[in-house]
Amino acid sequence: MKVPYKAVKLSAVVLYFAFVLASFPAGFEPGQQIGKNFLSFSLELLKILPSAFVLIGLFEVWVKKEKVEKHLGKGSGMLSHVWVILLAGTTVGGMYVAFPVSYALFRKGAKLSVIFTYLGASAICRIPMIIFEASFMGIKFSVIRLLVSIPLVVLSSIWLGHYLEKRHYQIVEGG
Amino acid sequence: MYYLNLATAVVLFISFLGDRRKTMAGMKMALKILSxxxxxxxxxxxxxxxxxxxxxxxLILHYLGDSGRMVGLILASFFGSVTIMPGFIAFPLSGILLQKGVSYMVLAAFTTTLMMVGILTYPIESKYFGAKVTVIRNVISLLIALIVAVSIGYFFGELS
Incomplete structure (x- = not known):
């Protein structure tokens, strides 16, 4: 009999929580540490996710598809990459916010290459992060890193976008 | 994060004043994507x-502090790819390593893979983009991170 993948996954999750919860009365230090890690990262997410998703929801209803298509869609030029890099600079949290935002952009008609630039840039261009970086590693370090990585991100995104566009690739709703 | 939540609340309030029904539809959409x-x-x-x-x-402090350049580069890319760390922890940590004599190149490999290569975010990324594109994107990101690291090494005169 084939065991459904979902059932395996669900029992793994249940097992994980049983293990973590049992670790506290049992005084099992690794399990307690894992539980604390889980909790502290969940709290971190809770501070960011509600706002991020409210903003995504408002973007869905207020921003017109034609607007996004015109500036970030198939007919748009190199400037479109500049717009999304600026958007990425203000993205909060981490990639777990950037993925749903890319999906929202895709639904509004942004082209794939621009979406991949957005994803790459939200990894490397978030402004609060750059401030931290420059203060600990020096401005020279940040400047070189950005000057080298941004062109590479844009070029590889254009390549990947073209490659997938030809194959009629779709970003799907998570789930 | 306090300002983000405050700003979002203000924007939500304005949207609500502007169009109640539209705002509710947006919130429903947000809830659906989130769930x-x-x-x-x-x-x-x-x-x-x-x-x-x-x-x-x-562990990261120990390994990056005590290894040579090539091994350091590989280890740093590995640690950066498999972990997740917010910037306010990663950069102070890198600052300590810098003072311990770890090269800029190795630290660039660590921080750039930390930002760009997300093995732990694979579950989410693949939900939207599919397994294949997620793998391609992360491999490209790893290559870019390595190029960045070597460039940093070059400009800081660490390659000779």
Whole structure:
């Protein structure tokens, strides 16, 4: 009999929580540490996710598809990459916010290459992060890193976008 | 994060004044997207909690502090790819390593893979982009991170 993948996954999750919860009365230090890690990262997410998703929801209803298509869609030029890099600079949290935002952009008609630039840039261009970086590693370090990585991100995104566009690739709703 | 939440509340309020029905529709949409990726988020959180236990900060400090340039580069890329760390922890940590004599190149490999290569965010990324594109994107990101690291090494005169 084939065991459904979902059932395996669900029992793994249940097992994980049983293990973590049992670790506290049992005084099992690794399990307690894992539980604390889980909790502290969940709290971190809770501070960011509600706002991020409210903003995504408002973007869905207020921003017109034609607007996004015109500036970030198939007919748009190199400037479109500049717009999304600026958007990425203000993205909060981490990639777990950037993925749903890319999906929202895709639904509004942004082209794939621009979406991949957005994803790459939200990894490397978030402004609060750059401030931290420059203060600990020096401005020279940040400047070189950005000057080298941004062109590479844009070029590889254009390549990947073209490659997938030809194959009629779709970003799907998570789930 | 306090300002983000405050700003969002203000924007939401203005939107609500502007068009009640539209705002409600947007919130419904937001809830739907969020609930769709909730299982993937949970998987990510579980993976993070285990990996952070297996690879604590002091382990990274120990290995990057004591290895040579090539080994350091490989180890740094590995640590950066498999962990997740907010910038306010990663950069102070890198600052300490810098003072211990770790090269800029190795630290660039660590911080750039940390930002760009997300093995722990795979559950979420693959939900939206599919397994194949997620793998391609992360491999490209790893290559870019390595190019960045070597460039940093070059400009800081560490390659000779």
């Amino acid at each position: 769709n990726i909730l299982p993937a988020l949970l998987t990510m959180l579980i993976a993070i909690s285990i990996v952070l236990y297996l690879i604590p900060d002091r």
